[in-house]
Amino acid sequence: MARQNRLLLDLYRGYNLRSSPCQFVCRQCQSNPSKHPSRSFSTSLPARNELRRTLGSQEIAEVDEGYEGPPIETPAPNIYQAAETWHGLEWVGTEEWQRKWRASKRIPFASFLPRSRELSPAQIQNFVHRAIVEIFTIKAASMPVRRVSQLPSDSVNDVALATTIGVSEDGNQVTLGFPSEEARLSFIPEEVQNPTSPDQQLVENEEDVEAAKSVKDIVGNTAVADSDIEAWRNLSLADPEIKFAVLKRVMQLSGIRVPDHSLHNAFTAGALYECLILPPKQPKLAQGLLASELLAALPNVKISGKKISEIQRETEVGRWKVIKEELRSRDLPLRVRC
Template structure:
């Protein structure tokens, strides 16, 4: 068997004093830079001085502006009141502190608190809207004062058609959108005196005092209320006018939207009849307009009446075994009555002090009133 040779014992490292070695110098071909006492160049010093002077000037300017603004804020001035017809709420006034109010007695409960001032209901009070509270009516004939006499209605519709045609031919479509004067017998007489001729192709020819008709519409002095009451056209006068007048004006085409709008506006101003867009859009001639205005307004039938009528489409529903038709809306109370639960529900509501029907006078914002301390 082979044996490893004996290894000699390791000797401890001897602590030998280290001899200091001279530092090595890197090889360099550049010469050492000369030493300066100041790290900045003269050019840098000059630039720095200019910057400092500019900053100082800006600081002085800011100080002067701040002092001027403080002087302006210290001055008492009244804000400019906007030019408006409404009454704006007044400026807020603050109550004195308890230290400065000798007669101040603090409240000890919510009931003793007093609500003073506030602008919550400002715009609901009368007079705060100024002249805007009274909205001038475009037509003096509204409601029960509408023209219902057929002869008077026909004369006024003819006047509206003639005036709109005169304005379209003389002043253009801009005046069609403007405001015209109210009913005047002189203007009505001038409009009645204009002859209207309609060709087969739809061209309209007017003969008469067209300039007078146009001048009567653009007068700046409106008629007073007393005069307007005296200018009401009676049925006898209207029938006399229709006897001597022509019927060619009924064939005047009114397919032009601007012309149709002007005629409808004038008819509403003179007669008080306003047509909805659904009825106004299909109109093609003045005769069609007169027919729609002369037709009496009938109250629409209810669904039940339409179903029960002999010519109704829903008459077959009454014969179906699983269909029931009622003359009013079926409420949840009706459904509870049918199944026999309503008496029990009513007794429980009364026992708890709750309203049987409705809300019992409690609105949606009741909790808000409680938070504000209102009863």
């Protein structure tokens, strides 16, 4: 019985050695064959030969002929020649180049700020009044106040000047009094006025002209009343969105920039108006002395608005000609700078 078991074990070990791809097997692997199962078959042929054996050499040849690499491109001859002088090169930045560049543009450039600044206090006052009317009209129509910059920037807007502004005591509530409903709609874009259909949004040109004439007849050439000025001066600019919208619109109309340190302290519309106007220039000392009759009446006192040099002083008394002749006779340099 023991001999029969030994023969079976030898046969089992020999089968594992023949089926295993390894030529030598350690003693531990021989004693534990169940833990290291071997492959059912072993081959040294690559997968390509196995595929040829399965499909046939003719089909593989047809498949190989279908795959080709990219063609080799012949490089173009290098005809670039570096310029040694500027003759024949394109000039950029000249006046003629600018004229051609501007003519080639379909849409002309429109700057956000006007070319000329309006510095008179009355005009700046009208710009602030107009900006407040436009911004709060757009806000009442449930539109973002940043769209105020899309409105036309005409220098004079009689409709805005004819609109009265009422501000509450705390400065947070604003009430606008328009001369007519057409005046109110002039500050609102057309797509917001007629949001129904494109056919209803189309209006005849004659009707638009008549509506504009009616508004102009109602408004006329008006100016901001004194009571209205005191009203919008108390408008609170605590809301940053309203504050920067008013500043942006006034800057677009007037072309005046407000420094950041001045804008930080502008809590009301009146404070913003004070930041926009230029402070009056301080009178010079000579102007103050000329205004004094006591000094002007003295015989030995003469007041000048600028510094008087020595040459000017000698020229007044007639000695500068004599000094020049003496300098030339002695070959000395002549001072010609006053």
